[in-house]
Amino acid sequence: MGTTIELVTEHPEATTAVGAALAPLLRPGDVVSLTGDLGAGKTTFVQGAARQLGVAEPVLSPTFTLVREYRGSVPIYHLDVYRLGRVQDVIDLGFEEILDQGGVVFIEWGDAVEALLPESNLQVEMTMVDDDDAKRSLAVTGRGRTWVERWEVVEGALDPWRV
Ligand code: ADP
Numbered sequence: 001m002g003t004t005i006e007l008v009t010e011h012p013e014a015t016t017a018v019g020a021a022l023a024p025l026l027r028p029g030d031v032v033s034l035t036g037d038l039g040a041g042k043t044t045f046v047q048g049a050a051r052q053l054g055v056a057e058p059v060l061s062p063t064f065t066l067v068r069e070y071r072g073s074v075p076i077y078h079l080d081v082y083r084l085g086r087v088q089d090v091i092d093l094g095f096e097e098i099l100d101q102g103g104v105v106f107i108e109w110g111d112a113v114e115a116l117l118p119e120s121n122l123q124v125e126m127t128m129v130d131d132d133d134a135k136r137s138l139a140v141t142g143r144g145r146t147w148v149e150r151w152e153v154v155e156g157a158l159d160p161w162r163v
């Protein structure tokens with residue numbers, strides 16, 4: 001049993017649906033790190049997850065605001081650290097305090113601040129597929145015990161998009 005699942009989405013709504021499918025498995029304190037080029041679909045994924053977690057208001061990209069907070073069934077923090085090149089900038093933003101809030105944290109470009117992420121986290125790597133504007137491949141990797149113990153459930157939830 002591996003802890004990486006490879007998926008393909010054929011259109012934006014499928015990426016939203018993947019986020020929504022994963023959302024019920026998220027627990028307070030979880031960190032989901034999203035990686036992939038601009039336009040890969042990181043924000044689209046978070047929109048699907050946040051909606052499923054009970055956020056009614058529009059979920060907008062935090063590219064310029066850096067962090068947005070929502071009240072769903074749990075507190076949700078959505079960060080985009082693209083414009084923060086340095087780990088210290090992310091600390092200054094209050095990242096460690098955010099991690100202590102007992103919410104679910106989605107962090108776009110989280111790989112840039114790998115060292116600040118808790119040991120247990122979920123990584124979603126999104127890649128554009130060359131020959132198709134609407135297709136993305138996603139690699140979902142669970143790290144740490146809390147994800148390993150949930151992995152069968154994750155596999156079940158993401159099965160429809162598996163390749
Ligand atoms: P990021 O946050 O990674 O920069 P966004 O989610 O903001 O990316 O934007 C992704 C863009 O790509 C949107 O315009 C979306 O409509 C488009 N798109 C096309 N196909 C897909 C797909 N399969 N999954 C996600 N987004 C897609």
Ligand code: MG
Nearest residue numbers: 042043061108
């Ligand atoms: Mg984005």
